[in-house]
Amino acid sequence: MQSRFIGLWGVVLSCVLVAGCATGPSHPALAGAQLPELIPVRDFVASRQSTGGYRVSPDGQHIAWFGTDGVVPAIWIQSVDDGDAKAFRIRARSIRFSADSRWLGITADPTGDENTRIYAGPVEGPGTDLRELMPAPRSVAHFSEAVEGSGDFIVTSNQRDKKVFDLYRVNPAGGAPVLLATNPGNVSWWGVDVSGQLRVRARLQGDQTLLESPGAEPGTWQVVTQRSRWETLNIFGLHDQGRKAWALSNRGRDKLALVRLDLTNGAEELVYASPDVDLDNVTLSRRTREPLVAYSMPGYPARKVFDPALAARLSALAGYQPAEVLVTSADYTDRVLTVAVATDRGTRNYLLRDGQEPKFLGENRLSLISKDLAPTEPITFTARDGLPMHGYLTLPQGVVQQQRLPMVLLVHGGPWARDRWGDGATSRAMQQFLANRGYAVLQVNYRGSSGYGRAHMEKAMGEFAGRMHDDLIDGVRWAVERGVADPQRVAIYGASYSSCMA
Template sequence: MDLTPFARTGSHIVMPVDGTAAFVVSSNLRDKKVFDLYRIDARSGARQLLQTNPGNVAWWGVDRQGRVLARVALDGADSRLQGPQADGRWRDLAQWSRWETVVLFGLQEDGRRAWALSNRGRDKLALVRFDLDSGAEELVHADPAVDLDSVVLSRRTQQPLVIHSMPGYPARRVLDDGLARRLDVLAGDGPADVQIASMDDSETVLVAVVTTDRGSRSHLLRGDRPAQLLGENSLSMVAAELASTRPITVTSRDGLALHGYLTLPPGVQPRGLPMVLLVHGGPWIRDRWGSGATNRALQQFLANRGYAVLQLNYRGSSGYGRAFMEKAIGEFAGRMHDDLVDGVRWAVASGVADPARVAIYGASYGGYAALVGATFTPEVFACAVDVVGMSDLASLLKDAPPYWELGRPWWHRFVGDPAKADDLARMREKSPLYRAQQARGPVLVMHGVNDARVKLDQSERMVAALRAAGKPVEYLTFRGDGHGNQKWNNNLALYRKTEDFLAGCLGGRSSGFDYYQLGAWLF
């Protein structure tokens, strides 16, 4: 049953309500710019409006009984944590800068306490106890190198069980000795990301997912019994044929430590290889170790075709603290791109990459980076692959979807406000659309026609500009998909086009036409 049958609307589960068939759900059904709160019964589909967003609420705090205990409202440069009053109004509980991050979770049943991942007054996201009355924080755990990723809470005690981070390989701190032993057995001797997917109320029966750079496997753990394999993903089924991915560190030209990952094709000497620089999107996310990372295991596909694959968390990436992220302010097509080029230089200097056979590939912001590589530094890259990337920064923001409204100040801070003449001029200077004549090598552009974030027009105009300048460009669109493909036939077309294009540019392997491709055409 579709419980949110609303066209052109986003809906998200906020909290299942204990002991019932109900969920608290956020949806922008009423106003596409903001999200209201609803309680929806999963049996009947009945929907009840709980809270109407006044226009500036970015987060709702709901406990397991379905009670709305808090919200975060944006007010200029401030974020205000607010609590409900008996008269229906809201009062301020705490305040922090809009540019700080406080992720509240695990609201206590007394409505006065919570946990949070917070960098308020510090650089890195740390686990804190949060007092909802005073707004005071008590530091519980921090990693000096990176932000904490996530925390698993006990449903019985509401105390932390597992704390996750990823300085290079995945790291976990398990606070219960018995649970630690059970998870360590699953992890084995090598690096692994072990996540608890679900637990029963007694916390003796749980499902754990073990992810490595070669796939993921799900296990059922029941008391002291041996773990039972529930299933594995398609990568794990061919793990023996896959490449290994290792963390690397590169020093930028201005002395900044840049972390990332290198995947090398198995069975060949890692010297003078054709290489693909695989750029993550966001840009305020990061590449991670493991098959569930941001690029959906594309690195394994490329390594299988004979390419070294370099992934670099350039400045502006999340996970390395607020200062590292803020070094990207004003640096689109600037030092953010310099970091990527410095990564290529590192791979060449280390002997891994052939400088004449380096491609740049990315989706979303990564697609923009690919176009920047093709038009700002064409001497570095033999070719470029852009997937759902933006080519014109000003029109990206002018045509942004309504639900970006509360996030616009973030874009204005990092990139610029197209309503301001000086910002508009700088955004034009940083837009590949206006530098198409500088491209040298071939460019492949691919885009979902239903993309609500980066409109198809961003690619249409870029392709037209490249063609008008007489530059080699190939163009592929995906019907029925948007900002990233979900349909198997579109994904197959994307991968096939990618391998053929890179084979022509870098000389790697292409599997050629097969019956799966024929099936994609037919279905």
Template sequence: MLAALGGCAIAPSHPALIGAALPELIPVREFVANRQATGAYRVSPDGKKLAWMGVSGVVPAIWVKTIGGTDDKAFPIRARHYVWSGDSRFLVALVDPAGDEDMHVHVAAVDGSAGFIDRTPFAKTRAGVNRVIDDTAALIIETNQRDKKVFDPYRLDLETGKLTRIVENPGTVAWWGFDRAGVLRARLVLEGERSMLQLPDPQATPSAWRTTASWDRDSGLRVLDFTDGGAAAWALSNRGRDKTALVKLTLATGAEAVEYAAPEVDGDNALLAKSSRLPMAAYSLPDYPRLAVFDAALRARLAALSDGGPAEIAVSSRDDADQVLTATVTTERGTRTFLLAGKEAPPQLLGESQLSLIASLLATTKPIAYVSRDGLTVHGYLTLPQGVPPGPLPMVLLVHGGPMLRDRWAEESPSRSLKQFLANRGYAVLQVNYRGSSGYGRAFMEKAIGEFAGKMHDDLIDGVRWAVDTGVADPRRVAIYGASYGGYAALVGATFTPEVFACAVDVVGVSDLARLLETVPPYWEFGLHWWRRYVGDPADPAQRKVMDAKSPVYMAQRAQRPILVMHGVNDPRVKLEQSQRMVEALRAANKTVEFVTFKGDGHGNQKWPNNLTMYRKTEDFLASCLGGRSTGFDYYQLGAWAF
């Protein structure tokens, strides 16, 4: 029976792929449900234990062991993220059970037998970790239990589960700044067009605050940690400059001193020593990842992980003494995690991501750049299938979400394995960091104001033209694929520029811009400022008219080629109705559309059976319109119903 089902594989039909020496056709399960894949390794603060995310049997779990020991222990849970407690006795996991972003804080005692306990079991409430408190079984969490629009900070006792509210959000605080001892040092207030840094003012009243700095709301300031006894902080900031830099911020005055600035792009992140509070390294991404290491000892330890080729080498965790580290080495072919147990100890391989386990079968990704029709330099990445001679290939334009995010060269998340999945099926894959993408400075982002379905889309079309003109892409066999904003872009491509694309794939995409802003979750309140500035205010009739003119749901009659629409039913950001209405409009106009929904998931799938379905639908759909290949069946589909 399995052999017969396996025989449903689709051979490539595009002329460039027929007879090509394509690599082995990788089963879909290897991209979405490889049980040997592990990741998110974290050293405990005392440097004695190690935790990681993997699988126990057939279910997701967080594993724990003593470093150097064989006492591996699994705690079954499907977590978005997790941290150690400051005293190394507890694991704290963030769990989104239904994919609706009602995040819960779960706690498990490492030496106990009870497993994880939900310490924020509140309906329709989002919770998150603000700060782990050093050397204690307590941490600071934030929840919107009291007011769904804003978050109040609480102290959570991990042993008893007791929650104690520290301060009530007046409705304007977007960030609470606690130090490693759990002391509230600062807050960020958003009012009107201004952002304000405020410090406690105990000389006035115990609950009073004073403003020490103010700036326009579209400038960014992200505090990484406090230093100098709480008098200063290390932060990533673009206040008064185009590019984000690592700065030392004097809290009493708001003055900044630049510590490190990448020459061409925004600073991506920075690593601060736990022991000295000094910067150890800074990361940026002009094309390939770039790492600037300031600490000589760390530089020598990380050098042992480099093979001389491009890679994103990052410290992913360390103990409180900055001696026992985990470090990741990430390329476009996956992530490997190493343990650096001491200054003289050689790196020890701990585990690999799903892509890394099949790296030999994967393709190479290279940075590219081109000039848009209005003279803007646009950067991106091109992945070409292995074993195919140069020449016009079927191509997928893979559009990132956000839109104020960016595509990266290295593996990022399960969804980014799409570029390797698509390349294995025989497609060239083009990723474009169109205007409005983060990482290239404020001026580059602000060129996206008012340009949804305008110049932002022109950048994508110009990318396709670049690929055609350079001989990469077959102009008759180009698809557009995207999720979230990328899904919106796919629908725009299918309806505004239908002559460019042979087909389109939309995942959790927006079809009606005005309706999006009217139905977002309450905790998006602070983010709506950006959307109103860049896209429009649906409460203003004139602006709503413009937004409707840029909404694919009203342009369905212009579609010419097949469209695949997929959506998680519990999506709280882009509601399911966005896809339902788009599909209804396409069907009413007698257009070819396939509609797939994912139960138990939301704005991006957590459950492997849903990802299995998404990838399988994608490969069959693209094989029919682009001429690539498809597995036709994966035997994991037989058991997916049980999960």
């Protein structure tokens, strides 16, 4: 009886909260504002028309993307020339094609317990059956690399020992996984090149991570270089028969930069760095394995395009507004690309083919309602101890500054994370929902946030509930002094680490 009583009150409370979400703003500062109509809550969280995550096959003949089949989450595949499409009905986390373009690899968490599983389905033909590639109960598997000249994938799995990940080669067409390397208990990463060869590994030893390459004798390893627990060395794009790789590194510097890493001696050659912030990621050419684009987020998005012709094509997609223009996949010739154009009001996706106009592929749920969403601007202020602070301010449409609006301080978790301007921000839907209801939304990348270099992160040491919290208060004071926020109507919202701040 008691459980029924509690359950009834839970339903009543949910109804009250949803009803409150449909109530328009009533703050005096908004009385004369030309606010847009309230967007239904459902449009912020789900849409059957929403699509994203587009990928082109290595042969340039097919595209795959995230969408829905009816009301069921699905991964779709279709010819680039708009042939018959088919759907794999699965709630996926990520997708990737095999190197021979015959198979689509899918990562999913079907039970919601973070035990991610990996599957493969055929690209050609009407079949939509998926084969699980590492079918061990209560284990985790991830794709590592697609092997050139075959349909095989290199994957990692903890099916042997739940504490560590071993390295396997799997054939989507069938057969048992082939064990390539057994984890001795302290290997945190396996480095495999596109030929499927194991070239390097990262092994933990105390507070150091040792980068090791295979030794002269089978089963032996030799140290190439090392990094401390306070440094970052994210390695990708192994090439030159495993002698070189690309990496985002802050060894010997404050901010993550793109370097070419020599895997024979650990030397780094600096290729590109932002003077203001860490680099976020880098897209490599499929054809040459050289960098195509490097991305960063100093305020509005920034990109360094290494090919002038490609730079012009990407700028044309962005137009005259700030945008994060992401090359999300390419065929083997780099002549067929999928590109995501992300703004503070959603993401639109395009297919780029040499000699043809960009082809619009689809857009996500925020982009579908973008005309009623609010713009976000980067802001800076100085904390009470003189440390520069960066963040973002979103004001409701139809209002101007200096109106002392009700404001929500929307705090990111982590703390080793950051708020971003583009649609990739984890709280973007919440931010736009609040702005649509008449709130100003302030986001602060307080000390300890990632993206602004090691020094900014390390200033959080010993400052939990101390200066990290002061940074948030200083941000609110900045908004009040600027006339943006009503000091009597400020709320704070957070989840994970930021729930502690709230």
